Amino acid sequence: MTSIDPSLSGRDETSAVEEAPAQRGTGIWVLGLAAAASWVGVAALIELWPEIIPQPYGRELAIISLVIALGLVIVAATGRLFGVAAITTRYYGPWFVAAAIVVGGWEIVTAKAGLLPVPFFSSPQSILEVFFDDWGRLGISVWYSVLLLAKGYFFGAAAGFVTGVTIGWSRAASYWVHPLLRLIGPLPATAWLPLAFFIFPTSGSASVFLIALATAFPMTILTWSGIASVNRDYYDIARTLGAKPSFLILKVAIPAALPHVFVGLFMGLGTSFAVLVVAEMLGVKAGLGWYLQWAQGWAAYANMYAALLVMALMCSSLITILFRVRDWTLSWQKGLVRW
Amino acid sequence: MVALATNTGVASAAAGQKIDIQSVFHQFELEGEPLPVLDGIDFSVEPGSFVALLGPSGCGKSTLLRLLAGLDHPTKGDLKVDGENVGDPDPSRIMVFQDPTLFPWRTVWDNVSLGLEARGILKKSRQRVDDAIQLVGLDGFDKAYPHQLSGGMAQRVALARALVNEPRLLLLDEPLGKLDSLTRLTMQTELVGLWQRAGLTAVLVTHDVEEALFLTQRVLIFGPRPARIVADLKVDLPYPRHRGDPRLAELRREALGHLGLAATW
Numbered sequence A: 001m002t003s004i005d006p007s008l009s010g011r012d013e014t015s016a017v018e019e020a021p022a023q024r025g026t027g028i029w030v031l032g033l034a035a036a037a038s039w040v041g042v043a044a045l046i047e048l049w050p051e052i053i054p055q056p057y058g059r060e061l062a063i064i065s066l067v068i069a070l071g072l073v074i075v076a077a078t079g080r081l082f083g084v085a086a087i088t089t090r091y092y093g094p095w096f097v098a099a100a101i102v103v104g105g106w107e108i109v110t111a112k113a114g115l116l117p118v119p120f121f122s123s124p125q126s127i128l129e130v131f132f133d134d135w136g137r138l139g140i141s142v143w144y145s146v147l148l149l150a151k152g153y154f155f156g157a158a159a160g161f162v163t164g165v166t167i168g169w170s171r172a173a174s175y176w177v178h179p180l181l182r183l184i185g186p187l188p189a190t191a192w193l194p195l196a197f198f199i200f201p202t203s204g205s206a207s208v209f210l211i212a213l214a215t216a217f218p219m220t221i222l223t224w225s226g227i228a229s230v231n232r233d234y235y236d237i238a239r240t241l242g243a244k245p246s247f248l249i250l251k252v253a254i255p256a257a258l259p260h261v262f263v264g265l266f267m268g269l270g271t272s273f274a275v276l277v278v279a280e281m282l283g284v285k286a287g288l289g290w291y292l293q294w295a296q297g298w299a300a301y302a303n304m305y306a307a308l309l310v311m312a313l314m315c316s317s318l319i320t321i322l323f324r325v326r327d328w329t330l331s332w333q334k335g336l337v338r339w
Numbered sequence B: 001m002v003a004l005a006t007n008t009g010v011a012s013a014a015a016g017q018k019i020d021i022q023s024v025f026h027q028f029e030l031e032g033e034p035l036p037v038l039d040g041i042d043f044s045v046e047p048g049s050f051v052a053l054l055g056p057s058g059c060g061k062s063t064l065l066r067l068l069a070g071l072d073h074p075t076k077g078d079l080k081v082d083g084e085n086v087g088d089p090d091p092s093r094i095m096v097f098q099d100p101t102l103f104p105w106r107t108v109w110d111n112v113s114l115g116l117e118a119r120g121i122l123k124k125s126r127q128r129v130d131d132a133i134q135l136v137g138l139d140g141f142d143k144a145y146p147h148q149l150s151g152g153m154a155q156r157v158a159l160a161r162a163l164v165n166e167p168r169l170l171l172l173d174e175p176l177g178k179l180d181s182l183t184r185l186t187m188q189t190e191l192v193g194l195w196q197r198a199g200l201t202a203v204l205v206t207h208d209v210e211e212a213l214f215l216t217q218r219v220l221i222f223g224p225r226p227a228r229i230v231a232d233l234k235v236d237l238p239y240p241r242h243r244g245d246p247r248l249a250e251l252r253r254e255a256l257g258h259l260g261l262a263a264t265w
């Protein structure tokens, strides 16, 4: 989660599609039909090959496979009728084939042939079972995780931004804060965990503090370096035009530093995920981290896979949201740097 | 390009400022060594006149303009504008830098309005921004970002950004250096027209001898660093001038002589 490089990953599906004109055709989409066939294959595999240990929800998984296949057939036949959805589906055509192969293979080595040790490796339908039967608990866990993360991330990002701007601007602040930052900053936020749970009145507030701490460090460093690397000519120009220090900070330094600030936001988000999960496992009795811990206690491995999947979706959605915010805020950078 | 005569809002008459420079010395530090740049500069500029500073590259012309703008302070000597020592930068003295250095996150319109916004008078004077953009011939590009402009267009935005403030002293550091030769000729004529109508004092730094002679009333020629003034040429020709004027050719020969380039003529 920590190797998030915004300069590499901002290219979205639609722009990539434009680079692959071969995928754009409006006629019958052969690869799509092949992908549909492979999903029909998955469904057939589930229905026709008897399971070593009978499992529920095999039928549901087969139906879902058929629905995916049906969707692919529709897109293959209708061309670009469904706009962006169709374009995106066509772009990910090879992925649909690959996913069918993975799900089918996984099905074979777990439920069908039983090649992998049974309790530790759950079959696809047993994970599906978790989503069907335990969605209430999973859903509330996601909600608690997002809530906790939002609080910690907000305070951490705000504190880091303000600190970064202050030490980037004021020599005196930099003199005092820099050594502290050098000393305390690299300390993993989780190292504070025992102390934080002891000092703070509730484990919830302790977790907010830890997540904020983890977010604040990269945010401070990058905001600071952003402010420090602002072209000095910008200040000279603004000063000759009559700008006061407040204008120089708010309208010159901060906008010029924003690209760096967003790198800090991305890095802070990455580190905050790690702290979130640890804090939930050790302190707060809620959230996806706690769910994982709880599932482990009951040796409910399928629940752990399901929680991991949900967690991955949650983290990548948050990253995507941040990318959207950046794209909107820094739209002036388009054409200036390679996104 | 819009003719100057159509413009009314920008740079309406405010009397130009008087400049008095008395034995100004200035030096920088370069790797621990003092680097003398200005070595006893002495001259005055009458209010409302147009002066060119000509000299070899690296001699200290931009440095002198920065001192006049109040961005730096001289190591020694007095710089007075309208009888007062130059302190901090003031919007009555506006500098157009060698690089346009537009703010990349602001549109053309927002770049031009920067000074008015900084002084908190933008609300009352939005029309001035439109006028300034029109003056430099960029109407229709209000919403463009700097990276969508050509080098010459960016330089014109920088000029508009200065003019919108109705300065009384305009410090121009090779403002036409990046323009193609055609736009350059047009802009030269427009600069003269602008200066004549606005009644401001203008100091133009340039490498181009013809430009200095065609535009200004007086050309100060600097020697190599550390700079002193080696010649003070009066360009005693009325406006509008003609580029083919034999008197300009004469003055040009004289100026090149002072720059040590007589042999090339």
Ligand SMILES: Nc1ncnc2c1ncn2[C@@H]1O[C@H](COP(=O)(O)OP(=O)(O)OP(=O)(O)O)[C@@H](O)[C@H]1O
Residues within 6 Å of the ligand: B028, B029, B030, B035, B037, B055, B056, B057, B058, B059, B060, B061, B062, B063, B064, B098, B225
């Ligand atoms: N901030 C600085 N620190 C150190 N030296 C500087 C600094 N600014 C300028 N100099 C030096 O001062 C000298 C004069 O610089 P200046 O920019 O005034 O030259 P210039 O006459 O404008 O040249 P050009 O015509 O090429 O623009 C140069 O030798 C330069 O190296």
Ligand SMILES: [Mg+2]
Residues within 6 Å of the ligand: B061, B062, B063, B098, B173
């Ligand atoms: Mg210069």
